[in-house]
Amino acid sequence: MTLTSRTFEVLAAFTPEHRTRRLAELAATSGLPLTTTHRIVADLVRCGALERAPDGSLHVGLRLWEIGSLAPRGNALRDVALPFLEDLYVATRENVQLAVREGLESVFVERLTGREAVTVMTRVGTRFPLTSTGVGRALLAHAPADVQEAALARPVRRWTPFTEVDPARLRAGLAEVRRTGVAVSDREVTRDAVSVAAPVRGPGGDVVAAVSLVVRHGTVSPPALGPAVRAAALGISRALGAPPSAVRKSLWREEPAPADAAQDRDPPAPSPRPGGPP
Known part of the structure; x- marks a missing residue:
């Protein structure tokens, strides 16, 4: 599995029923090791594709919405x-x-x-x-x-x-x-x-x-x-x-x-x- 496909597996863990996720949930849902998920999440947060709430939970970031709106x-x-x-x-x-x-x-x-x-x-x-x-x-x-x-x-x-x-x-x-x-x-x-x-x-x-x-x-x-x-x-x-x-x-x-x-x-x-x- 390439890095791109693993990144999409992490993003696909967010659904209408689960708009907010914690790191462990992302790892479990995507089927990726926790260390790999942590690395991918850190990159996504840095580029604005994911955002971290004060309590540590994660949700889809505005940057990802901006890119998606160009489809x-x-x-x-x-x-x-x-x-x-x-x-x-x-x-x-x-x-x-x-x-x-x-x-x-x-x-x-x-x-x-x-x-x-x-x-x-x-x-x-x-x-x-x-x-x-x-x-x-x-x-x-x-x-x-x-x-x-x-x-x-x-x-x-x-x-x-x-x-x-x-x-x-x-x-x-x-x-x-x-x-x-x-x-x-x-x-x-x-x-x-x-x-x-x-x-x-x-x-x-x-x-x-x-x-x-x-x-x-x-x-x-x-x-x-x-x-x-x-x-x-x-x-x-x-x-x-x-x-x-x-x-x-x-x-x-x-x-x-x-x-x-x-x-x-x-x-x-x-x-x-x-x-x-x-």
Whole structure:
């Protein structure tokens, strides 16, 4: 293991659940000897990548955040997308999310939410498997074939009783995403939330991100949310410089049909009032 990989093992020990760590915890979590961890931590503190609190505990430093903010698929994408995300949020007052794909996971790079919006598990920087979330499915549906097969070959975590875990049904769902231009995750991560997502295309025409709207289950039917989410995704695609031919692929799509009875879903709620869902 190189020094760089060992350094990343130490940094990876910090998670949303463990934002503060002590030296011994870093060594245990990274699997590195205590002396090696001490040496790496000392270097990271000197350069500002880690900071030490008065009680001796360690947390991620501002310098590391400054460097991370330069990632083109993070803040650069966020800067272009934010006006469209804000428009979608103002129209709905619901959770609006933007994510990119990294390997077999989606990484959330932006999230807007209101006080009365349904609680979600995501935050900026959160990673989720591609198979269960709305943005994940929008990204996976347009990923290379080998990525799709690798994702479907892995065991799918059953977050709720509604989580789809059957590879054949998931594969059929991805085909539906490509047909309609919209991905739906209905109570598949939390029991009270529905996510509707659409892909975002970049300058080369490839899907580079996905935008989603997450609402409380039973307030609005997923098909009613599709046009607004797709419009936001198309606006971001154009702002990123997606070629007109790629944008046209997403312009005229049929709305996704309500989930079938075989999945034992509740019937869709009435369409939202003008101005967006409550």
